[in-house]
Amino acid sequence: MAQNIYDDPGFFAGYAQLRRSTDGLDGAPEWPALRRLLPPLRGARVIDLGCGYGWFCRYARAQGAAQVLGVDLSARMLERARADTGDAAVEYRQADLDRYAFGDASYDLVYSSLTLHYLDDIAALFARIRAALAPGGRLLFSAEHPIYTAPRHPGWTLDARGRRTWPVDGYRHEGPRLTDWLAPGVRKQHRTLGTVLNALIGAGLRIAHVEEWGPSAEQVARQPELAEENERPMLVLVAADR
Amino acid sequence: MAQNIYDDPGFFAGYAQLRRSTDGLDGAPEWPALRRLLPPLRGARVIDLGCGYGWFCRYARAQGAAQVLGVDLSARMLERARADTGDAAVEYRQADLDRYAFGDASYDLVYSSLTLHYLDDIAALFARIRAALAPGGRLLFSAEHPIYTAPRHPGWTLDARGRRTWPVDGYRHEGPRLTDWLAPGVRKQHRTLGTVLNALIGAGLRIAHVEEWGPSAEQVARQPELAEENERPMLVLVAADR
Numbered sequence: 001m002a003q004n005i006y007d008d009p010g011f012f013a014g015y016a017q018l019r020r021s022t023d024g025l026d027g028a029p030e031w032p033a034l035r036r037l038l039p040p041l042r043g044a045r046v047i048d049l050g051c052g053y054g055w056f057c058r059y060a061r062a063q064g065a066a067q068v069l070g071v072d073l074s075a076r077m078l079e080r081a082r083a084d085t086g087d088a089a090v091e092y093r094q095a096d097l098d099r100y101a102f103g104d105a106s107y108d109l110v111y112s113s114l115t116l117h118y119l120d121d122i123a124a125l126f127a128r129i130r131a132a133l134a135p136g137g138r139l140l141f142s143a144e145h146p147i148y149t150a151p152r153h154p155g156w157t158l159d160a161r162g163r164r165t166w167p168v169d170g171y172r173h174e175g176p177r178l179t180d181w182l183a184p185g186v187r188k189q190h191r192t193l194g195t196v197l198n199a200l201i202g203a204g205l206r207i208a209h210v211e212e213w214g215p216s217a218e219q220v221a222r223q224p225e226l227a228e229e230n231e232r233p234m235l236v237l238v239a240a241d242r
Numbered sequence: 243m244a245q246n247i248y249d250d251p252g253f254f255a256g257y258a259q260l261r262r263s264t265d266g267l268d269g270a271p272e273w274p275a276l277r278r279l280l281p282p283l284r285g286a287r288v289i290d291l292g293c294g295y296g297w298f299c300r301y302a303r304a305q306g307a308a309q310v311l312g313v314d315l316s317a318r319m320l321e322r323a324r325a326d327t328g329d330a331a332v333e334y335r336q337a338d339l340d341r342y343a344f345g346d347a348s349y350d351l352v353y354s355s356l357t358l359h360y361l362d363d364i365a366a367l368f369a370r371i372r373a374a375l376a377p378g379g380r381l382l383f384s385a386e387h388p389i390y391t392a393p394r395h396p397g398w399t400l401d402a403r404g405r406r407t408w409p410v411d412g413y414r415h416e417g418p419r420l421t422d423w424l425a426p427g428v429r430k431q432h433r434t435l436g437t438v439l440n441a442l443i444g445a446g447l448r449i450a451h452v453e454e455w456g457p458s459a460e461q462v463a464r465q466p467e468l469a470e471e472n473e474r475p476m477l478v479l480v481a482a483d484r
Contacts, residue, residue, distance in 0.1 A: 147389065147410060157401055157409065165409030167401050168389060172456040172472040193435060194452040194478075207449040210436040214414040230414040236436070 001096045002118045003187040006052075006074035014182035024055040029226055030142055030213045030235050034113070037209055037239045039138045041065045044108040047132070049097050049141075050115025054081030057090050060109070069105075071095050097125060102132035112141040114235075117149060117188045122196065126203035133242040139205060145212060145233045149177055149190040156228070166232035193236060205240035213237050243338045244360045245429040248294075248316035256424035266297040271468055272384060272455045272477050276355070279451055279481045281380045283307045286350035289374070291339050291383075292357025296323030299332050302351070311347075313337050339367060344374035354383040356477075359391060359430045364438065368445035375484040381447060387454060387475045391419055391432040398470070408474035435478065447482035454478050 005011050019027035025035075042064035048056050051070030060068050070092045072078050078092045085092070098120050110129050116122055129139050148154065150171040159165050170190070177190050197207060212233040215226040229235075247253050261269035267277075284306035290298050293312030302310050310332045314320050320334045327334075340362050352371050358364055371381050390396065392413040401407050412432070419432050439449060454475040457468040471477075 147413070151407070153401075153403065153405075157407075159395075159399055159409050161395070163395075163411065165393070165399075165411045167399065167407030167409045169405065169407045169473045171389070171474050172454065192454045192475075194454045197439075197449065197452045201450065207439065208443065210439045212414065212434045212436045231411045232413050233434075 001098050004073050005186050007076050008183045011183035012076050037140050046109045047107050049112040052077045054085050061090050105132050106134045108134055108137045110139045117144040123199040126199050130203045137242045139240045142235050142237045145236045146193050147232050148234045200240045208241050209239040211237040243340050246315050247428050249318050250425045253425035254318050279382050288351045289349050291354040294319045296327050303332050347374050348376045350376055350379045352381045359386040365441040368441050372445045379484050381482045384477050384479045387478045388434050389474050390476045442482045450483050451481040
């Protein structure tokens, strides 16, 4: 099963201070790109896998979604999500996505932000998502890019010429990676982009868009520290349709 | 238009000594993986974009293809392709793929090995390929992987710990890259994988398989120098269907 690192007190406290926690969707620089890939939300049935504080659930509802379900492994995240949401059409449920059963639900949108790289078996999850999508429904997710997750010792390095580069190794060696981020020993699963895309195709989904996300010139002007995302992508955004 | 580097005498002489030149398809370690993605060739109409010496054209014909057309920019390559092929059902044509017009042909397979990264405008090419594919037809290509083409100064490097890594920068900075390989100033076009896949989707093709190629354990046992391809992929194989 996936590691429940978000319930680690130190991790939770650190995560709570990130801009994407304090400012919600607008605090995540990839949000404008993800938003462009959303289907119409009015009247839609939506599920958010790894919903965290529930920012996207509330956004979907504000855009007119008929029903929204947020699923997360972290009891602490869900506690705050529930406290921040006063809306009978938004429900939260604690579950491990590696085992989550969608039941006989039928969704127009399955959304997942920065969660899938924690899961052990995405091929099985994609098959369950495919079965839970209404015809024409969309799976839209962001995940850490394999260039970012691959290295055995990830980090920017100065090369012999004094230039900042992102050294890659281990790209095709898939499996767990332990990194220290907000807490020691955070476990993620590294998979090639090909593996992820072929798992979607194998589940019967049609790839609609693949974006190795980076900031716009405008975003870099406002937040110069984002420029490095154009040197090596940290995130990939994928839309796939039933 | 694409650079005609294969007609450079030094490049041509160097290329002629590569295993993929002397041993044909079996001299290319990615060939078994590409072959697995081929549609049935018996009776098929096939075009090979960047056919070089014509190895694949002759293979397709030997597998029962009804008609095979090889297209290449290099007069030297085509001269040898014609000399090595005595078969009225295999034709060769010199053309720049950035401008090539498919006419009213209808192909079951558009094949291209290690050619597309030389071209200026793949979106326009994919649209022309889509129009030239028969319903159910397949585009199958290999190209240099963007992890390989991205860096401003590509090459393996020893990091501070003495480990061999492939430093990446410039990933989202698309455009020409000049490298010295067999001859100085070989011009390739760097594009993100997302750009390539979205161009296929935008042309109306359905992504069927994406493989960031690396050798099998068996191949590494026979050719230990291939192991580095599992650390950072040099090639990507893509199948997309009409």
